[in-house]
Amino acid sequence: MSLFLSKDEEAFKTKARTFAEDHVIPQANEVEAGKYPRELIRDMGRENLLGAPFSKSDGGQGLGWVSEVIVAEEISAANAATEMSRAASTTLYAAPLAYFGNNQQKKDFLRPVLTGESIGALALTEPLAGSDAAGIRTTVAQRGDSYVLNGEKRFITNGGLADQYFLFAITDRKKGGRRGMSAFLVPRESSGVKVVKAYSLLGMRGANVAHIRFRNVKLPPENLVGRKNQGFDILLDELDRERPVVSAEMLGIARAAYEAALEYSNKREQFGRPIREFQAISFRIADMAVKLEASRLLILNSGRLLDMGRSIRKAGAIAKVYATEASFEVANSALQVHGGIGYTRDTPVERYFRDARFMMIGGGTSDIMRHIIQREAYRDLESRSKA
Ligand SMILES: Cc1cc2nc3c(=O)[nH]c(=O)nc-3n(C[C@H](O)[C@H](O)[C@H](O)COP(=O)(O)OP(=O)(O)OC[C@H]3O[C@@H](n4cnc5c(N)ncnc54)[C@H](O)[C@@H]3O)c2cc1C
Known part of the structure; x- marks a missing residue:
């Protein structure tokens, strides 16, 4: 299993990032002011950024779950509320329909969501x-x-x-x-x-x-x-698929916060020098970089396992608890690096801090993730001792 992106995945990442920079960032303030990103979701449909993991015959892109986490990170780095709205429709709603719906249901209720013409929840x-x-x-x-x-x-x-x-x-x-x-x-x-x-x-x-x-x-x-x-089994399958994606949403926020802190610490001067020269700041940057890298690898690991048809009950919970808590810590550090201006609405850093708080709750709280991880760990132990 390779943790590196394939050529196709790299190309998809570039496409998603270009879309995010050209279309999502310019509308981030309007969305933040309360405007639901309806048109952006339609535009993502036109650009084939919806339905990455689902088969082409179901109206998807046939690219797999790694591509879904890629698009989640890229859109979220630009505006997390837009990504949350996208994923609620084309991941949370769409996945159980794609895997458990019949052909007629997919035609009537899945395809229109994957083109962005219709919205699901x-x-x-x-x-x-x-x-x-x-x-x-x-x-x-x-x-x-x-x-x-x-x-x-x-x-x-x-x-x-x-x-x-x-x-x-x-x-x-x-x-x-x-x-x-x-x-x-x-x-x-x-x-x-x-x-x-x-x-x-x-x-x-x-x-x-x-x-x-x-x-x-x-x-x-x-x-x-x-x-x-059969509903509970459908639900568990949906939650497994959702977790790497919402974790990637939080990674996107963390990345944006980290990049803002990196740039700010490089140019802001106090005591006659850039604040990056104070180890308190530069070590904070180092810790942020470590958390980003670890989050990305855990998310990629669970996405790859999904694409291999393997169970990700434990790997997905590990990715979610780590990446969501890391995202909040990174956003908090980024705000601290910005000092007073970070606490104002003059920069998006305070938004990263508020947005990053969400996913320690949604899609199963951090406590529930820890509950799943320990339960699976003891199950592994029991099956090892029986073998
Ligand atoms: C902005 C937002 C969007 C959401 N979107 C959706 C959506 O699209 N669809 C949907 O169905 N739901 C959605 N949710 C719901 C979300 O998944 C739940 O809020 C979440 O699962 C927690 O449930 P709860 O709020 O009822 O908290 P509770 O379950 O009441 O938990 C309260 C506290 O008790 C802790 N706790 C509970 N049980 C245990 C336990 N066994 N061990 C240890 N601690 C425990 C929790 O960790 C938490 O800290 C959304 C929530 C929010 C805030």
Whole structure:
């Protein structure tokens, strides 16, 4: 397994970076002011930057998951809220549909998202169930030939404007969340769907994160994805695929923060010399560089394992806990290197600091990542001692 990028991946990286510099950076302030990056997502579709891992026959690029982490890092380095909006649609929503949907579902609900014409959202979290995903209360009951959905979802990225949700609900209460959960496609325009509110966020401004209520929403049988009660397995597969991508989002922020600190420390002078000449500053830069490099390798490792069809339950959790915490530390250090100006909105550094805080929570908190890592480590130990 090579940790270096192939020629094709290098070319894709250059394309993604050029797009980010030419289109995302110029709109970063508008997005930060609250404008959802709808047109940018459409433009990314036109530039074939959406759906890198999915097969061409499903409307993807057929490039693999390493390319998906590449695009996540590049777009996020320019503006993390734009990347979060992109990934919620074309990674979180799209992946379970690509791997578990049937041909008709992919034609109707996946392809339009991968061209950027339509927006998707993944709806799992609820007011009473976050880390404990198997504890969701939203239900879908069978009524004759169709299904009826009732419940609430909160913190749903793209939730207020998505054309459709990839939603998890309980279909068999007696079996509980792990064995009685199913996945459904739910058009937002369905009767009984209400977007209750969009949250005001610490960072990731411009992203749309909503609370949604579902009251007696009728769904046709063809909106069930995969088999009935297969939902928890679909969810675990989705979370595995999502983790390297959201980690790469945080790497993108960290890279932007590091580069800002590097440049600033080179030109800012105090006591008659550039502040980089003070070891307190230059060693901070060194620590930031170490964290970036380690994050990139861990993310690439999990992306490559995904492309090899290997389990990344542990590798993905390791990448996520490390890269997301490192990103926040790097953004914090970058702010410190900037001194007072870093605390103002005159530079994007304060935005990096706020944006980087998010992914220690989203997609499974750092505590949950540590829980997964130790559980898998002890499982490895048990299987070694049985062998
Ligand atoms: C901006 C934003 C966007 C989001 N986007 C989406 C989305 O698109 N779709 C979606 O479905 N969800 C989304 N989420 C939800 C996100 O995944 C959850 O917030 C996250 O999983 C944590 O759940 P919670 O907020 O309910 O916290 P809780 O689960 O209530 O956790 C509270 C605290 O308890 C800790 N904790 C809980 N259980 C354990 C345990 N077993 N061991 C140790 N510590 C534990 C947690 O680590 C945390 O510190 C988003 C959240 C945010 C903030």
